[in-house]
Amino acid sequence: MAEYNRVSECVGLITLRNPPVNALSAAVRQGIVDTVQRALSDPNVKSVVICGQNGIFCGGADIKEFGSNMTGPPLIPMIHAIESANKPVVAAIEGSALGGGLELALGCHYRIAHSKARLGLPEVSLGLLPAAGGSQRLPRLIGVPAALNLITTGRHVTAAEALQLGIVDQVTDHNTVDAAVKFALSVAGRSLDPRRISTHPCPQQPDLDALFEEVMQKVRQSARGAIAPIACVQAVRAAATLPYAQGMERERELMATLFTSGQARALQYCFFAERAVGRWRMPSGARWDTSKPRPVHKAAVIGLGTMGRGITVALAQTGLSVIAVETQEKQLMEAKQAISGMLERGAKRRGVAPALDGVIYSQNIQAVADVDLVIEAVFEDIALKTKVFQQLSAVCKPGTLLCTNTSALDVDQLASETPNPELVVGMHFFAPAHVMKLLEVVYGPRSSPQAVATAMQLGKKMGKASVAVGNCRGFVGNRMLKPYIEEAFFLLEEGATPELVDQALEEFGFPMGVFRMSDLSGLDVGWRVRKGDGLVEPGTASGRSARIRQGRRYSPLGDLLCEEGRFGQKTGRGWYQYDKPGSRVARSDPWLHSFLGAYRAQHGLVARRIDHQEVLERCLYALINEGFHILDDGIAAGPEDIDVIYVSGYGWPRHRGGPMFYANMVGLAKVLERLEHYQQLHPEVPHLQPSSLLRRLVASGSPPIHKWGEAIKKLHSQL
Numbered sequence: 001m002a003e004y005n006r007v008s009e010c011v012g013l014i015t016l017r018n019p020p021v022n023a024l025s026a027a028v029r030q031g032i033v034d035t036v037q038r039a040l041s042d043p044n045v046k047s048v049v050i051c052g053q054n055g056i057f058c059g060g061a062d063i064k065e066f067g068s069n070m071t072g073p074p075l076i077p078m079i080h081a082i083e084s085a086n087k088p089v090v091a092a093i094e095g096s097a098l099g100g101g102l103e104l105a106l107g108c109h110y111r112i113a114h115s116k117a118r119l120g121l122p123e124v125s126l127g128l129l130p131a132a133g134g135s136q137r138l139p140r141l142i143g144v145p146a147a148l149n150l151i152t153t154g155r156h157v158t159a160a161e162a163l164q165l166g167i168v169d170q171v172t173d174h175n176t177v178d179a180a181v182k183f184a185l186s187v188a189g190r191s192l193d194p195r196r197i198s199t200h201p202c203p204q205q206p207d208l209d210a211l212f213e214e215v216m217q218k219v220r221q222s223a224r225g226a227i228a229p230i231a232c233v234q235a236v237r238a239a240a241t242l243p244y245a246q247g248m249e250r251e252r253e254l255m256a257t258l259f260t261s262g263q264a265r266a267l268q269y270c271f272f273a274e275r276a277v278g279r280w281r282m283p284s285g286a287r288w289d290t291s292k293p294r295p296v297h298k299a300a301v302i303g304l305g306t307m308g309r310g311i312t313v314a315l316a317q318t319g320l321s322v323i324a325v326e327t328q329e330k331q332l333m334e335a336k337q338a339i340s341g342m343l344e345r346g347a348k349r350r351g352v353a354p355a356l357d358g359v360i361y362s363q364n365i366q367a368v369a370d371v372d373l374v375i376e377a378v379f380e381d382i383a384l385k386t387k388v389f390q391q392l393s394a395v396c397k398p399g400t401l402l403c404t405n406t407s408a409l410d411v412d413q414l415a416s417e418t419p420n421p422e423l424v425v426g427m428h429f430f431a432p433a434h435v436m437k438l439l440e441v442v443y444g445p446r447s448s449p450q451a452v453a454t455a456m457q458l459g460k461k462m463g464k465a466s467v468a469v470g471n472c473r474g475f476v477g478n479r480m481l482k483p484y485i486e487e488a489f490f491l492l493e494e495g496a497t498p499e500l501v502d503q504a505l506e507e508f509g510f511p512m513g514v515f516r517m518s519d520l521s522g523l524d525v526g527w528r529v530r531k532g533d534g535l536v537e538p539g540t541a542s543g544r545s546a547r548i549r550q551g552r553r554y555s556p557l558g559d560l561l562c563e564e565g566r567f568g569q570k571t572g573r574g575w576y577q578y579d580k581p582g583s584r585v586a587r588s589d590p591w592l593h594s595f596l597g598a599y600r601a602q603h604g605l606v607a608r609r610i611d612h613q614e615v616l617e618r619c620l621y622a623l624i625n626e627g628f629h630i631l632d633d634g635i636a637a638g639p640e641d642i643d644v645i646y647v648s649g650y651g652w653p654r655h656r657g658g659p660m661f662y663a664n665m666v667g668l669a670k671v672l673e674r675l676e677h678y679q680q681l682h683p684e685v686p687h688l689q690p691s692s693l694l695r696r697l698v699a700s701g702s703p704p705i706h707k708w709g710e711a712i713k714k715l716h717s718q719l
């Protein structure tokens, strides 16, 4: 797991070998301890180089070991032994040096990085802190402000930035190990005292207290309840104010609290869930590893409204050549200007040239004749989309994949309008499409595995968290959102205010509560959908019967606001009031409160006190319950798929792992019991009726989430 060679006669070369990322497993740590000892005791060796195999230095501690009893030599004394060595040790950093990997490199006396390498201490994103001395050495090396930034955000820096910050001593475009060996030869015999970072004091910083206070305030605000970023600030504070040994003790104490926390479990679950969704599978048995994607060199986007523009930018930024089609000249020109602006701003941020030439604009759908894949992004209207699909089937070369960007329409129906339904998949982007991480790839019963594989690969290229899901109303994300929003409406009828509901959800960790979110996205969106479903009736009727539609409880509150022209931020009024249309600062609206009072009186409802606990249970358990239905229906392959969708697209707080992970943490029996409780109180609300899968899981002993897949299979086979 760590290989030892003597090179250039007097350099001991230690190579970490643990594919794919050379994580510091027990065997690797043992290998490092043994090989370092061997190099230091060999009188022919004058200096040592540590590198990793296959172009990656080290991805850090082995996260898979965290759940089990840790064995093998601990990291801290291992790194300490390297730092105290009496021969220079040089880290040769290629690929990544992350977490424990960078901490190992900080224990070395010198660091040489390849220009394409990336370095960072991303422990915070796993609910931890750099606890192998990283929180104590980095501030000593680069100063408190820069270390705070890196450790509390977990961001990866390029080799160039690492050089500028002083994390590495040299950057090379050539073979990093050769450069490191050459460097190691040049420093053999030099005094190592100035190179032992732990012996340095932190660079002086004026107004240390004020700095920490300011950073702590910012971190608390952005952490939204996550505890690791706060512990990271406390650890760096220890580095700045205490001698190294005491700082290490503080680092250990803080890590001990984080290591066993539910948040760390949730965040590490998210890390693996994000990778697991790439290994998609369909109910037909088609899978990621047996379905080969088609090459896509040229793509097209039809319809350049908000979504189409974002999709064009996302595609062009991957280096694809894109034909962007909009039939109206004025809209085409406006879109061109907007897309160019987005490409330019994006390129500036990433320090690259904008891919302006990668996009060709056209008013004519014939222009897409030779593309490999089309994404249709016209208005959400099934008749219009059907027409576009029929045109595309006639125009495109045989085998072109036809993707529809829709959030609600039936992908199967569209597929059935084309001669080749196997080439059709849904690609549900989220606005703004070039920014939002989530992509639902929607397959129908006739979508070919190759079409799904191609859309999934394209999503990955665009940097999206792509999740393959089955076709149903609202797919996964929006289908689960419906009961969540409905419960929020019902709570208003029963006595809550938008402020109370939003506060409960924001304290839980959502960036915005349901009503602030609804004001942002526009109340008219849901109104249009409800009208299409035949649910909206003029708001004059009163009493209980007016609130039962299509045989179930219905709240017309959203419709009534729309009838008043209150569409949210864009009209300056919605669930809240805004200074002017388009303004983002939501303020309580006395009109809304008296409107709610009048509404309750009209319908014979008596307001009661509603607490945060009820808001969370009713909104979140209703959403989770729908998640269980989705799993039972085979629309999502596993709970990880649902959780990745919610964390990356719907603002579910990552440190709570996603709705299904949260249900697992709360306890399935408890979720079931609360749903049963609310269902008894509200028998006319079908989404509070516990799903049969939830009942069956509880009856089979509530298996842990990583065993749900097996349990679901077993429970299905018993039916």
Ligand SMILES: CCC[C@H](O)CC(=O)SCCNC(=O)CCNC(=O)[C@H](O)C(C)(C)COP(=O)([O-])OP(=O)([O-])OC[C@H]1O[C@@H](n2cnc3c(N)ncnc32)[C@H](O)[C@@H]1OP(=O)([O-])[O-]
Pocket: 020, 021, 023, 059, 060, 061, 062, 063, 064, 075, 096, 098, 099, 100, 101, 103, 122, 123, 126, 128, 129, 130, 131, 132, 134, 272, 275, 276
């Ligand atoms: C006392 C301790 C203190 C210490 O401070 C704590 C730490 O170091 S905490 C650690 C701090 N370090 C981090 O947070 C770094 C976490 N890692 C990363 O950010 C990326 O994996 C990396 C950038 C390295 C490569 O990206 P890429 O090229 O796109 O590749 P990819 O992402 O698809 O991963 C490929 C496979 O490797 C797996 N795997 C990866 N890392 C680890 C690991 N540390 N362990 C185990 N496994 C790991 C990953 O699951 C996947 O497996 P599979 O079965 O194929 O799905």
